[in-house]
Amino acid sequence: MKQIEDNIRELNKLQNLQQRSHWMNRLHPLGKLLVCVIYIFVVASFDKYAFDKLLVMAVFPAFCFIVGDLSLKDGLYRMRLILPLVLFVGVFNPFFDRKVLFSVAVAGSQMAVTGGVISMLSLMLKGLFSVLSAYILIATTSIEEICYALRILHVPKIIVIVIMLIYRYFGLMGAEADRITTAYMLRAPKQKGIHYRAWGSLVGQWLLRSMDRASAVYESMTLRGFNGDFRVKRKNVSATDFLYPFIWIVLFILLRHFY
Amino acid sequence: MHTGAKGEILKIEDLHFSYEKGEEVLSGVNLTAHDGESIGIIGANGIGKSTLMKLLVGLKLDYQGVLEVAGHAVNKKNLSHIREHIGYVFQDSDSQLFLSTVEEDVAFGPQNYGLPPEEVERRVEEALLKVHMTDLRTRHNYNLSGGEKKLAAIATILSMEPDIIIMDEPSIALDPRNRRNLIKILNEINALKIVTSHDLDFIMDTCKRVVLLDEGRIIADGNADEILRDKELLEGHGLELPLSFSRR
Known part of the structure; x- marks a missing residue:
């Protein structure tokens, strides 16, 4: 179906983005991962009414999108499934927190702005910034590099492997689903979508075929010496690899405490 | 390289196997193979x-039976050692290529065997050179054509520098140009090659020895030219003469 095909194409585009030769892509993954995680922590730590201060934290995503040649439109589009969740997380705050913080003049009359509205906007902004920073990380770093950085941080091997294999098998299952649905649609041209009677066997086929493919991939890995740990090519560390996280982390702390 | 008592790199004696x-x-397969041989398994x-x-x-x-690779019995204890000596090219290249880029996939095997980075780099470079893919080194696997995927899959095995290379239906879904290219590349590889295929012309072009299997046993084992020209033998076991012979 078109939707599955589109999703696979999106995944491919994202992987192409990760393989660019841009200097941000070449940075050591550990630095990028640390910057992303610390940025999210710092953003989340702002007071719920500190909307104005929080705005300054836009400097990081703005820098990365502009300097990193990333498209904000594409980023928002790719994050479209998560964005509604993070944007609506504080949607009920205006009903509970009715304390008036200040008033603004709108068309000659005064409009009271409550703490609930500000905290809702803050939560939305925190969510948006966090999602954008995660997008910046995955758009400039491959899954293997992220896993490599996680292993440097001593994240348990089993967790890292599971993350990596889920990512790999996700694409594989998507490709199988695409094949099955395409074969179905080509023989049911007048039908819109898949008939409910076919769903059972189609999903069954999909799982069986995905399992076959997954076991073939696993066999291929074990035949090439895979013993449960991914050994990624070690990255050489340059001065920029130190400077990039250092400058950002210092800036985050300064913005958090002194602005 | 380790070999058996008679210098054989692969030894199969009275091999029996059944699923559950x-x-x-397989019921009583016997086969020995030496370094540098090219064997086509047909059936x-x-x-x-x-x-x-x-x-x-x-x-x-x-x-059940005897199965030895590079002087070691194929069992759980020896698996790691055996797999250092033997490379398997899957029929479906997509099953073989699971990392992001060609070079990452080609480096996967040597890295898993703990080779130093310089040695991994040398092997990746050499393997890609052998399959004429150095310019596609950083290409994403998703963006490779069917022929390129097959060559990349072979490179992932060549980088492990195995003594034995096994290929399952390598010519499947290749266009004539890629097929010809693959034949040329396979003929340049010095390791023991074992190729299974229904494409008997491909076997003719890549293998000097042919083993015909039927009903779990070896029916014929010998010179490729002799076996592949034997119409009666081939037709008696569900095969046909290679197209290049039947046209003559």
Whole structure:
């Protein structure tokens, strides 16, 4: 179906983005991962009414999108499934927190702005910034590099492997689903979508075929010496690899405490 | 390289195998092979070619009989050692290429065997050179054509510098140009090659020795030219003369 095909194409585009030769892509993954995680922590730590201060934290995503040649439109589009969740997380705050913080003049009359509205906007902004920073990380770093950085941080091997294999098998299952649905649609041209009677066997086929493919991939890995740990090519560390996280982390702390 | 008592790199004696106590897929297979040989395993569908290949690389271990690779019995204890010597090219290249880029996939094997980065780099460079893919080194696997995927899959095995290379239906879904290219590349590889295929012309072009399997046993084992010209023998076991012979 078109939707599955589109999703696979999106995944491919994202992987192409990760393989660019841009200097941000070449940075050591550990630095990028640390910057992303610390940025999210710092953003989340702002007071719920500190909307104005929080705005300054836009400097990081703005820098990365502009300097990193990333498209904000594409980023928002790719994050479209998560964005509604993070944007609506504080949607009920205006009903509970009715304390008036200040008033603004709108068309000659005064409009009271409550703490609930500000905290809702803050939560939305925190969510948006966090999602954008995660997008910046995955758009400039491959899954293997992220896993490599996680292993440097001593994240348990089993967790890292599971993350990596889920990512790999996700694409594989998507490709199988695409094949099955395409074969179905080509023989049911007048039908819109898949008939409910076919769903059972189609999903069954999909799982069986995905399992076959997954076991073939696993066999291929074990035949090439895979013993449960991914050994990624070690990255050489340059001065920029130190400077990039250092400058950002210092800036985050300064913005958090002194602005 | 380790070999058996008579210098053989692969030794199979009275090999029996069946899936979950069902009918025997292989019943008494005997085969020995030496370094540098090129062997084509032929036979109709479902006669146990792929099973035999899986047994050789230790993907199935519950066999009976003698199965030795590079002087080591194929068993759980020796698996790691055996797999250092033997490379398996899957029929479906997508199953073989699971990392992001060609070079990452080609480096996967040597890295897993703990080789130093310089050695991994040398092997990746050399393997890609052998399959003429150095310019596609950083290409994403998703963006490769069918022929390129097959060559990249072969490079992932060549980088491990195996003594034995097993290929399951390597010519499937290749256009004539890629097929010709693959034949040329295979003929340049010095390791022991074992190729299973229904494409008998491909076997003719790449293998000097042919083994015909049927009903779980070896029916014929000998010179490729002699076996592949034997119409009666081939037709008696569900095969046909290679197209290049039948046209003459």
